[in-house]
Amino acid sequence: MELKQQIRINAPRARVFAALNDPVLLQQAIPGCEGLTEGEPGHFEATVAAKVGPLSARFKGNMQVQDLNPPVSYTLVGEGKAGPAGHAKVRASVMLEEDGSGTLLNYVVKADVGGKLGQLGGAIIDRTAQKLAGDFFARFEPLIADPATATADEAGATAVEAAAPGTTRQPTWGVWYFMAAVSLALAAWVLLH
Amino acid sequence: MQTVTITVNGEAFKEAVPERLLLVDFLRERLALTGTHVSCTYEGVCGACTVHLDGDAVKSCLILAVQADGHEVTTVEGLAKGEELSALQKAFREEHGLQCGFCTPGILMNMTDFLKHNPNPTDDEIRMGLIGNLCRCTGYVHIVRAVRTAAKMLAASAA
Amino acid sequence: MFPANIEQYVRPQSVAEALAACAGYDAGEAMFIAGGQSLMQAMKSRMTRPRCLIDLQAISELKGICTDEGAFHIGAMTRYVSIANDERLTGYFAALRDAAHHVGDRQVRNRGTIGGSCCWNYVASCMPAVVMGLGGEMKLQAADGSQRSVTAEDFLIAPLETARADDEILLAIRIPQPAGRGGSAYKKWGLVKDALPVVGVCVAVTLDSNDRCATARVALAGLSAGAHRATAAEQALVGTAGDAAAIAKAFDAAANAADAQGDKWADVAYRQNLIRTLGQAVATSAFARAAGHRE
Amino acid sequence: MENQLKENTQWMGARLERKEDLRLVTGQGKYLADIVLPGMLHAVFVRSEYAHAKILGIDTSAALETPGVVAVLTGDDFKTDVKSMRQPVLLPNLPAVYPEYFALATDKVKYHGDPIAVVIARDKYTAEDAAELVIVDYEELPVILDAEAALEPGAPQVHDDQPGNEMFAMTFTGGATEEEQRQNEAEVEAIFKAADVVVSNRFRVHRTGITPMEPRGVLCEWTMADGLTAWITTQRPHIDRLALIDILDVPGEKVRVIAPRDQGGGFGVKAPFFRENVVIAHAARKLGKPVRWIESRYESLMSVGQERDQVNTMDVAATKDGKLLAVRNRGIANNGTGQTGVYWGFVMPFLGQVEMPNVYTWEKGDVKLRVASTNKACLTPSRAFGHFPTRFAVERSVDMVARRCGLEPSDVRRKNMIPKLPYTTVTGEYYDSGDFLKVWDNLLTNIDLPAFRREQAALREQGRYIGIGFACGAELSGVASELLVPMENQPGYGAATVRVDPRGKVMIYGGDAPGGQGHETTVAQVVASTFGIDPKDSIVTTGDTGATPFGAGTIGARAGSYFVSAVHKACADLKEKITHVLSHDLDIRATVEEFAFINGEVIYLRDPSKKKTFREIVERIIMFPVNLPEGEVGGLEATAFFEAAKPMICFNGDFCIVEVDINTGEFKIKRWVTSEDVGNVINQNIVDGQMHGAIVQGLSNAVYEEFIYNEQGQQMTADFENYKLATAADVPDIELTYASTPCVHTPLGTRGIGEGRPSSVPGALSNAICDALAPFGVEITELPLRPSSLWAKIKAARA
Numbered sequence A: 001m002e003l004k005q006q007i008r009i010n011a012p013r014a015r016v017f018a019a020l021n022d023p024v025l026l027q028q029a030i031p032g033c034e035g036l037t038e039g040e041p042g043h044f045e046a047t048v049a050a051k052v053g054p055l056s057a058r059f060k061g062n063m064q065v066q067d068l069n070p071p072v073s074y075t076l077v078g079e080g081k082a083g084p085a086g087h088a089k090v091r092a093s094v095m096l097e098e099d100g101s102g103t104l105l106n107y108v109v110k111a112d113v114g115g116k117l118g119q120l121g122g123a124i125i126d127r128t129a130q131k132l133a134g135d136f137f138a139r140f141e142p143l144i145a146d147p148a149t150a151t152a153d154e155a156g157a158t159a160v161e162a163a164a165p166g167t168t169r170q171p172t173w174g175v176w177y178f179m180a181a182v183s184l185a186l187a188a189w190v191l192l193h
Numbered sequence B: 001m002q003t004v005t006i007t008v009n010g011e012a013f014k015e016a017v018p019e020r021l022l023l024v025d026f027l028r029e030r031l032a033l034t035g036t037h038v039s040c041t042y043e044g045v046c047g048a049c050t051v052h053l054d055g056d057a058v059k060s061c062l063i064l065a066v067q068a069d070g071h072e073v074t075t076v077e078g079l080a081k082g083e084e085l086s087a088l089q090k091a092f093r094e095e096h097g098l099q100c101g102f103c104t105p106g107i108l109m110n111m112t113d114f115l116k117h118n119p120n121p122t123d124d125e126i127r128m129g130l131i132g133n134l135c136r137c138t139g140y141v142h143i144v145r146a147v148r149t150a151a152k153m154l155a156a157s158a159a
Numbered sequence C: 001m002f003p004a005n006i007e008q009y010v011r012p013q014s015v016a017e018a019l020a021a022c023a024g025y026d027a028g029e030a031m032f033i034a035g036g037q038s039l040m041q042a043m044k045s046r047m048t049r050p051r052c053l054i055d056l057q058a059i060s061e062l063k064g065i066c067t068d069e070g071a072f073h074i075g076a077m078t079r080y081v082s083i084a085n086d087e088r089l090t091g092y093f094a095a096l097r098d099a100a101h102h103v104g105d106r107q108v109r110n111r112g113t114i115g116g117s118c119c120w121n122y123v124a125s126c127m128p129a130v131v132m133g134l135g136g137e138m139k140l141q142a143a144d145g146s147q148r149s150v151t152a153e154d155f156l157i158a159p160l161e162t163a164r165a166d167d168e169i170l171l172a173i174r175i176p177q178p179a180g181r182g183g184s185a186y187k188k189w190g191l192v193k194d195a196l197p198v199v200g201v202c203v204a205v206t207l208d209s210n211d212r213c214a215t216a217r218v219a220l221a222g223l224s225a226g227a228h229r230a231t232a233a234e235q236a237l238v239g240t241a242g243d244a245a246a247i248a249k250a251f252d253a254a255a256n257a258a259d260a261q262g263d264k265w266a267d268v269a270y271r272q273n274l275i276r277t278l279g280q281a282v283a284t285s286a287f288a289r290a291a292g293h294r295e
Numbered sequence D: 001m002e003n004q005l006k007e008n009t010q011w012m013g014a015r016l017e018r019k020e021d022l023r024l025v026t027g028q029g030k031y032l033a034d035i036v037l038p039g040m041l042h043a044v045f046v047r048s049e050y051a052h053a054k055i056l057g058i059d060t061s062a063a064l065e066t067p068g069v070v071a072v073l074t075g076d077d078f079k080t081d082v083k084s085m086r087q088p089v090l091l092p093n094l095p096a097v098y099p100e101y102f103a104l105a106t107d108k109v110k111y112h113g114d115p116i117a118v119v120i121a122r123d124k125y126t127a128e129d130a131a132e133l134v135i136v137d138y139e140e141l142p143v144i145l146d147a148e149a150a151l152e153p154g155a156p157q158v159h160d161d162q163p164g165n166e167m168f169a170m171t172f173t174g175g176a177t178e179e180e181q182r183q184n185e186a187e188v189e190a191i192f193k194a195a196d197v198v199v200s201n202r203f204r205v206h207r208t209g210i211t212p213m214e215p216r217g218v219l220c221e222w223t224m225a226d227g228l229t230a231w232i233t234t235q236r237p238h239i240d241r242l243a244l245i246d247i248l249d250v251p252g253e254k255v256r257v258i259a260p261r262d263q264g265g266g267f268g269v270k271a272p273f274f275r276e277n278v279v280i281a282h283a284a285r286k287l288g289k290p291v292r293w294i295e296s297r298y299e300s301l302m303s304v305g306q307e308r309d310q311v312n313t314m315d316v317a318a319t320k321d322g323k324l325l326a327v328r329n330r331g332i333a334n335n336g337t338g339q340t341g342v343y344w345g346f347v348m349p350f351l352g353q354v355e356m357p358n359v360y361t362w363e364k365g366d367v368k369l370r371v372a373s374t375n376k377a378c379l380t381p382s383r384a385f386g387h388f389p390t391r392f393a394v395e396r397s398v399d400m401v402a403r404r405c406g407l408e409p410s411d412v413r414r415k416n417m418i419p420k421l422p423y424t425t426v427t428g429e430y431y432d433s434g435d436f437l438k439v440w441d442n443l444l445t446n447i448d449l450p451a452f453r454r455e456q457a458a459l460r461e462q463g464r465y466i467g468i469g470f471a472c473g474a475e476l477s478g479v480a481s482e483l484l485v486p487m488e489n490q491p492g493y494g495a496a497t498v499r500v501d502p503r504g505k506v507m508i509y510g511g512d513a514p515g516g517q518g519h520e521t522t523v524a525q526v527v528a529s530t531f532g533i534d535p536k537d538s539i540v541t542t543g544d545t546g547a548t549p550f551g552a553g554t555i556g557a558r559a560g561s562y563f564v565s566a567v568h569k570a571c572a573d574l575k576e577k578i579t580h581v582l583s584h585d586l587d588i589r590a591t592v593e594e595f596a597f598i599n600g601e602v603i604y605l606r607d608p609s610k611k612k613t614f615r616e617i618v619e620r621i622i623m624f625p626v627n628l629p630e631g632e633v634g635g636l637e638a639t640a641f642f643e644a645a646k647p648m649i650c651f652n653g654d655f656c657i658v659e660v661d662i663n664t665g666e667f668k669i670k671r672w673v674t675s676e677d678v679g680n681v682i683n684q685n686i687v688d689g690q691m692h693g694a695i696v697q698g699l700s701n702a703v704y705e706e707f708i709y710n711e712q713g714q715q716m717t718a719d720f721e722n723y724k725l726a727t728a729a730d731v732p733d734i735e736l737t738y739a740s741t742p743c744v745h746t747p748l749g750t751r752g753i754g755e756g757r758p759s760s761v762p763g764a765l766s767n768a769i770c771d772a773l774a775p776f777g778v779e780i781t782e783l784p785l786r787p788s789s790l791w792a793k794i795k796a797a798r799a
Helices: A013-019 A023-029 A115-120 A125-145 A147-162 A173-190 B023-030 B087-094 B104-117 B123-129 B141-158 C015-020 C039-044 C080-084 C091-100 C106-111 C114-120 C127-133 C231-237 C244-257 C268-290 D002-007 D021-025 D061-065 D075-081 D124-131 D178-194 D237-248 D275-287 D297-303 D347-354 D387-405 D409-416 D436-444 D449-461 D481-488 D519-531 D559-586 D614-623 D684-704 D757-772 D787-798
Strands: A002-009 A033-038 A044-052 A055-069 A073-081 A087-099 A102-114 B002-008 B011-017 B050-053 B056-059 B072-074 C008-010 C030-033 C052-055 C065-068 C071-075 C137-142 C147-151 C156-158 C168-175 C181-189 C199-207 C213-221 D041-047 D053-059 D069-074 D115-121 D135-140 D166-171 D197-209 D217-223 D227-232 D255-258 D291-294 D306-318 D324-334 D364-372 D465-476 D494-500 D506-510 D538-542 D595-598 D601-604 D611-613 D637-642 D649-660 D667-677 D735-738
Touching: A002 A125, A013 A087, A013 A102, A013 A125, A023 A033, A023 A125, A055 A087, A087 A115, A102 A115, B011 B023, B023 B050, B050 B104, B056 B104, B056 C106, B087 B104, B087 B141, B087 D021, B104 B123, B104 B141, B104 C106, B104 D021, B123 B141, B141 D684, C015 C137, C015 C168, C030 C039, C080 C091, C080 C106, C091 C127, C091 C181, C091 C199, C091 C268, C114 C127, C114 C168, C127 C156, C127 C181, C127 C199, C127 C213, C181 C268, C199 C231, C199 C268, C213 C231, C213 C244, C213 C268, C231 C244, C231 C268, C244 C268, C268 D787, D041 D124, D041 D275, D041 D297, D053 D115, D061 D069, D061 D124, D069 D075, D069 D124, D069 D275, D075 D275, D115 D124, D115 D275, D166 D347, D178 D306, D178 D324, D178 D364, D197 D387, D217 D275, D227 D237, D227 D275, D237 D255, D237 D275, D275 D291, D306 D347, D306 D387, D324 D347, D324 D387, D347 D364, D347 D387, D347 D481, D387 D409, D387 D465, D387 D757, D409 D436, D409 D465, D436 D465, D436 D649, D436 D667, D436 D735, D449 D465, D465 D757, D494 D559, D506 D519, D506 D559, D519 D538, D519 D559, D559 D595, D559 D601, D559 D611, D559 D614, D559 D637, D601 D614, D611 D614, D649 D757, D667 D684, D667 D757, D684 D735, D684 D757
Parallel strands: B002 B072, C008 C052, C030 C052, D041 D291, D227 D255, D324 D364, D506 D538, D667 D735
Antiparallel strands: A002 A102, A033 A044, A044 A055, A055 A073, A073 A087, A087 A102, B002 B011, B050 B056, B050 B072, C065 C071, C071 C168, C137 C147, C137 C168, C181 C199, C199 C213, D041 D115, D053 D135, D069 D115, D166 D364, D197 D306, D217 D227, D217 D291, D306 D324, D465 D649, D494 D506, D494 D637, D595 D601, D601 D611, D649 D667
16 A cells, blocks of 8 residues: 655754654554664664454564664665564655645555555555554654654654764664555454454 | 354254354354355355355354354265265366365355355356355356256256 | 454454553454454454454444434444345435345345444445445444544545554444425445446435425545535535436546545546446436335 | 156256255264364464565464463474375366465465465364464565566566466467467458458456355374375365365275265365365374364465466457357466465366357467466356356357347357367367257247347337346366366266165265255156166265265266266166066076166066066175076176267257346346256256356356455455355346257266356346346357446446
8 A cells, every 4th residue: 555645844954853763652653552762773672462343453563774864865675574464564755845834744555465464454444544644743743842852853854864874873764664554454353354 | 151052054052152252163163064264264265165054055154153043054074864964065066167176065054045045146246156166176167057957957857 | 365363353242342452453454343244354364463352243333224313324334235125215315225125245235333343444345435425423432431522524534544543443324404495315336237337326315395495415435535525516406306417417426536546446438437327327216216206 | 568668757956855955954064174083183273464475473372371272383384294186187288387385385375365374272262373373574576467567578576387377378279389379360360351350359257256155174084004084175076186186195995085974065175185185184183182173264265266367369350141250269367376275276277268269150269378377366167167258249249240240149159159069179178969050949949039129129129128038058068088187187987886775775975075055856766767766765975985986076067967877877887787687586598678777667668477576686686696597696786887979069059038127237137048868867856957047156256256466466355245156136037948869878878967058147237137138249258247237337338
């Protein structure tokens, strides 16, 4: 499935980019995220407990940042497994545009779900994914607006700009990967009847 | 584990069963009543496992044994009275309403319940009534005929 | 394809007992089982693994259909077969029977319940759309004994998601009798007969003294958003005489407004066409029923 | 005496109640899943999540720690302990590139559902729990799913030992040498250049097949003394036995295969030799305990029952008055992995091209096939073996020719139908006997075509669209060694042992393994009519290699042709002996023809007072073998083998009438009428039932069923909610009529029937729909026939 969206976030681009690279903040923003940890540099692992109504699954995944171009764009590639239920592969491209005092965030997530999940998945996936994206930003925006986190973000931002592409240690991938993987997982559950 | 008492074909069975044991496995594996079959495995779409629960046709693969605790179950083994076959069983033989016979017990159980509520059905009603039972051998033609014949037999015996 | 381990099975005699049985389990670990025709599939494919199963079969207060001032109370544990056979459900309530007659198959209708269907709220299911189309109110009871009533729109959030909390039980669905003469109908399309709806349409109308459409509710089933109102069609129907032209116009509007998905059963255009053709058939019989015409 | 002789044939053609049915309607049938052995263990397979991936590692530790789990086996166990699945006994004598593979995937998985490991536990719930804990580490590989793309240079390789993914390729016309073939192609091209009418289409038939209601299963027991006893849901136990001997590398006397007496349908799916047989047998040997595997529907829909999946690019040349001149076809079949013994997937499309010319008198044909391996499940035989897609293509093409010429499709068929048999088609298929025109004319007596055309025109005025569609087809009626040896590397003869017991009962043993065809009944009817006894007095045993003579299996409509003929032959041998001894006892000189076997008596026709009851004489020969005629010894048992001089066929013509709703694309079948040549009938009920079932399978395949893989090769139709079968409410009643001609090659004039019968369905149905929609010029060239796609075509045509 492919999910395209543009969201306006009421914060300057650098801060948004930095926030998208702040594991602590992301963990709070991602629905059901139980943790993000960095393994070897540039390789990250995380766990998300996905739940839709009566159905739930725990996703473990890893992701890598590619084509890092702070504070404008980057691509995330990775995959996650939900045990015997199946797996998901995700490629997410993110592009930030300045929009007055705010930022236009464009993203394209291409995800393929396999195993039992994929078989039970279907047309509904996009919708659920969008819904999760909505949930994420509903939680994300107030978090960046929060001055307590803001300073940390600025620091993060400079760190990102300093970081050479490919060797980044920023777990940016977390959001996009898990939003997509989790969305798909949930969507797949939804198809059960 | 939970101890259940289920009356099957008139006989009460008291058994300790795991909570997750399916009624169809209770019947087939605990009671060795293997006339009830499993074909679609988990969806409850094929109807081969149809039994009567307190007289109503239901799919025994979508019910846990613990849910049937205290209830009456009738399986295909309970249709004939001794040597005397039920009207449907007779009609299925007469009209060649079965080939491999795998779906047949489920169909007999569903249609027994169906004729109870609809003693004089049209062919279309019979076909709609059979939606919960898949058959791959017969093309349903002789099955519909057999149900029609059974209805006539029952009407005659009632008169 | 067998369920994962279940630690506890209980069969409470009352709603209070049932709610009490949730205590000690985290959200979602204890599940209520009504007819089980959907939940058992999910358990057997291990898409859900409840630790505790609370079987509602023995709670008599959840069963049966009764009326007060013309409104119908349908107990959550009322089986499809009982709805399909209830001859009181005519005119404004007829859509309930239209749907109940064609849910799944005989065996499923003997076991499945309207409450179970609404609480599961599967993306392709008939009952949620019908309850929404008829303006149903969902009556719920919480663990502390408090009760609340929620409209179908508020209850049916999204596929598999409802306003019911994990430790809340749906008691009954109340379908109020509208002012004036009402009629409703429901129809669905699937590749095979009585399949899950690729598209389902429920229409409920009331007529004023001049036989014009006073109120109209249209709900769609089978789209990825789950059961939802088709307001475009509703607005187009109100004030009309329910003639073929008006109905056709209304469901062109509904089809064009619909966020229809394509899948192996129907592409977007065909889904929209189904909304059109089913809608026309359903609205026609809803108007006929409201006018008290024999079908 | 004449009258009595007539009575004697009362059992042939009778609508006798089946002997099988008493146990089946009372729930006393014994299917594989009903067989339980003491200490039996349960197996659950771990299957690939990916369509194409390297297996980097398999972690079975957590599964092994699960209480109740006895063992977990993986591909390594099979690579070292048993031989590869590519054994000579399972290889057709056809020039294909056969990939090597083992019972479980070793280095890589090649389709979504490929078996990787098996968990064996004390109960099946535990086995499934543990199977979830087996962790497979995959490295994904590029996936190839489309047959034409798979044959392109540079396409991902499915098998390292099959360069270019081409499993099989063949030219079916022109001759053996490339020179002759090129010559033939040129001659065909010349016909096309000169022809008044040329119809060219690309016909695509989706992946669909057959799903017996009973899934597959295997139960194996291994003892030191007797070796392996394997109960398998199978149509050919004798071939399975040979395969197990060779793959497990054990002496032949140590292997016995038993197909359960009751099997829940086969339709071809249970004819190949499957990897699971080896896995379970090896596990039983390794663990010294009985092990049983029962396939889940989920596994079944991912692994077997998938067929068709062909593209046929077909050109047909004809004169303007509807004479068919030449057919040129380029078939491409999607074989999946090709990893299933006996057929290797490609044997079905191979036969599909052989049978493509159907019953028409083409002057010439130019027919080629290519079969590609892909990352889908291997094709497995499904009733209408290979020719469902080619029959659809040729029957559609004939209708298009008729429309182009402004002629009735039924007339064009009749005009081009082979008028006299025997006949050999342009692909070399031999049609032995029958009368196609008689069958066709009988079909036409069921419809007043001019009246229908008037009604059709009148309804079109009212915006209603009805149409009539015709199709016909000849199919093999049992397959002779002549074709079975090259195609499946096994003999085609039928074999039966007939044993008479001292109480006058008759026991028949056959190597076939029926799954609902009613062998017990039809054979009993044949025995009853030859011995003049009651069918109640005979019992049939099939499927046990320890008790039955070698049999090719229950495949390709063999029962009514080969098996019953062998039974009849064995009975005839015994009648010789019985009458020889009887005439000696009666002190007369008489040949077998001078005796009648009637109503339980053996009567000397010239003096009916000279007779004995059947029971007396057989008891005398078996129990009191004294004072026998010179050279005779006691006992009454004979094994006979039957092989027809030539391949045999049966034939059918169909028409159906449909009404199409142009606003929804939905169509209703108002009538389905057939005319059949089934030869002499043994049991009319059983013949009718075969036809009903086959036609409805054809409808279900053509309209409702479709196996779908997404771009990653994920199988998206692994349950009946997504792989839809027609229900009773979706299909019409079927009107069967018969215009049979006795088969000249079988002793009873019978023909085997029912196997290929679904093939005429998609042609007849789509021809009817196109006839109804003629005003819009809608032509159908692809299956499945879905309302949605039809509606789109109508909409496009009206715009």
